Amino acid sequence: MSIKNTLKRYDLRHTSCRQDVLLLFQASVKALSHGDVEQQLSDQYDRVTIYRTLKTFVEVGLIHKVLDEDGLRYAHCKDACQTPDHQHHHNHVHFKCQQCGQTSCLDSVQIPAIKLPNGYAQQAVNLLIEGVCVVCNQ
Amino acid sequence: MSIKNTLKRYDLRHTSCRQDVLLLFQASVKALSHGDVEQQLSDQYDRVTIYRTLKTFVEVGLIHKVLDEDGLRYAHCKDACQTPDHQHHHNHVHFKCQQCGQTSCLDSVQIPAIKLPNGYAQQAVNLLIEGVCVVCNQ
DNA sequence: CTGTGTGCAAACACTTTGCAGGTGT
DNA sequence: ACACCTGCAAAGTGTTTGCACACAG
Numbered sequence: 001m002s003i004k005n006t007l008k009r010y011d012l013r014h015t016s017c018r019q020d021v022l023l024l025f026q027a028s029v030k031a032l033s034h035g036d037v038e039q040q041l042s043d044q045y046d047r048v049t050i051y052r053t054l055k056t057f058v059e060v061g062l063i064h065k066v067l068d069e070d071g072l073r074y075a076h077c078k079d080a081c082q083t084p085d086h087q088h089h090h091n092h093v094h095f096k097c098q099q100c101g102q103t104s105c106l107d108s109v110q111i112p113a114i115k116l117p118n119g120y121a122q123q124a125v126n127l128l129i130e131g132v133c134v135v136c137n138q
Numbered sequence: 139m140s141i142k143n144t145l146k147r148y149d150l151r152h153t154s155c156r157q158d159v160l161l162l163f164q165a166s167v168k169a170l171s172h173g174d175v176e177q178q179l180s181d182q183y184d185r186v187t188i189y190r191t192l193k194t195f196v197e198v199g200l201i202h203k204v205l206d207e208d209g210l211r212y213a214h215c216k217d218a219c220q221t222p223d224h225q226h227h228h229n230h231v232h233f234k235c236q237q238c239g240q241t242s243c244l245d246s247v248q249i250p251a252i253k254l255p256n257g258y259a260q261q262a263v264n265l266l267i268e269g270v271c272v273v274c275n276q
Numbered sequence: 277c278t279g280t281g282t283g284c285a286a287a288c289a290c291t292t293t294g295c296a297g298g299t300g301t
Numbered sequence: 302a303c304a305c306c307t308g309c310a311a312a313g314t315g316t317t318t319g320c321a322c323a324c325a326g
Contacts, residue, residue: 013325015281034315046283051316053281067205067266071315093252098261106258112250114231114265119272120244123236127252128205128264134257151300153306172290184308189291191306209290281324288317299306 010060017045021053022062022076030102031066031073031094061088068096068103068128075105091125097133104133148198155183159191160200160214168240169204169211169232199226206234206241206266213243229263235271242271 003019003026012018020041025032032040038050045053054074057063066073077088093109096102111125141157141164150156158179163170170178176188183191192212195201202219204211219226231247234240249263 013280015325017282047315048284048317049282056281065207067207069203069205095254095258106255108255109252112252114247114250114267116233116267116269117244117246117272119275120233120267121270121275122267123269124267126266126268128266129252129254129258129260129262130264131254131261132259134255137257137259151305153300155307185290186292186309187307194306277326279324279326282322284320284322286318288315290313290315292313293311294309296309297307299304301302301304 006062010062012056012060012062017049017053018056020044021050021057025063025074025076028076030104031075033071033073036073064090064092066092066094066103066105067126068094068130070101073103075103078105078107089124091127093127093129095133096128096130097136098130099132099136102133144200148200150194150198150200155187155191156194158182159188159195163201163212163214166214168242169213171209171211174211202228202230204230204232204241204243205264206232206268208239211241213241216243216245227262229265231265231267233271234266234268235274236268237270237274240271 003022004014006022007014007018021037024037024040034050034054037054038047041050054063058065058074061077063074063076066075091111093106093111095104095106111127114122114125116122141160142152144160145152145156159175162175162178172188172192175192176185179188192201196203196212199215199219201212201214204213219228229249231244231249233242233244244267249265252260252263254260
C-alpha cells in the first residue's frame, strides 16, 4: 500500500510533509516523539506543521499516542488497531526499555481480561510495561 | 498516623507546604495534577514550591505518577504500594473516566500476569483503563 | 476555483534553575 | 548553627493560535 493511498484512505490530502512523517513512522519500530520527528526530518518542515500533522494523524487514527514517564510519543497504528469489524481501538501493550529508553509496541502480546469492580464500564486498556528489551538483554 | 509522623517516616522535614499538600492527597480519591494542587491550595504557596514538593514526594515514594492522555498527575501511595517485604512498587491499575475526566487508583484490582516475548525482562507494569466510572454510570 | 495545509511570528502554558532570605531540627 | 525549604525572578522547553500565502483536488 503506497503512502498516497494510505493517506487517501484516511481522507487526508497528500502533501509532502504528511508523506515524510508517515514514512518515518512506517520505518520505525519504536515510538517517536515530536522532537524525534522534527529532528529526523532535519528541519525540512516547520515545527508547527509537524505538531499539526501529528495531531491530524492521531485524530484520524493513523497513529496513536504512547505515554511513558518521559512524556508523549506516537506510534504507527498497525493492523492490531483494527478489529474484524473495522472498529479502531488502542488496547496496546507498550514496552519501555529502562536501558535504551526506547518505547515500542508489543503487538503480539495479548492483554488479559480484567475484572473491574461493579459499576465500572471498560472502554479501552492501555498497558505500559517497563523493563529491559530484547536488544539490551544480551 | 499523623501527617507529621508520615513525613518523618520518609525523612522529610515537616513544613507547612508539605503538610498541606500531603493532606490534599490523603483526602482525595482521584489523582491530582500540579494545577489541581496549586488551585486547591488557593495560591498559598508558590507554584515552584509545589513543583518541588511534588518532585520530592515522588522521589521518596510518598506519591506516584499517574499518566493519561491529558498529562501527568499524581496519586498518594496506598498500602498497595508495599509488598510484604517492604519493597516499593507501582503496579497500579488506574482508571480514567471518560465522562468526568477523573483518574483514580483501583487498588482492589489485580494485574494479571503477562507473558512477554522471549528476551524481555519485566520490571514494572502500569495499567490504564478508560471507561465510565461508578459515579457517572448511573 | 475553493478549501485546506504550510510557514512565520507571537502568544501561551508548563517546568526548571539560581539565588537570597527564612525555617525546621 | 547548619542544612534545607521557600519565594521571587528569570530562563528554558513544549505547544497552540492567528494570519497571509501556497498548494492539492
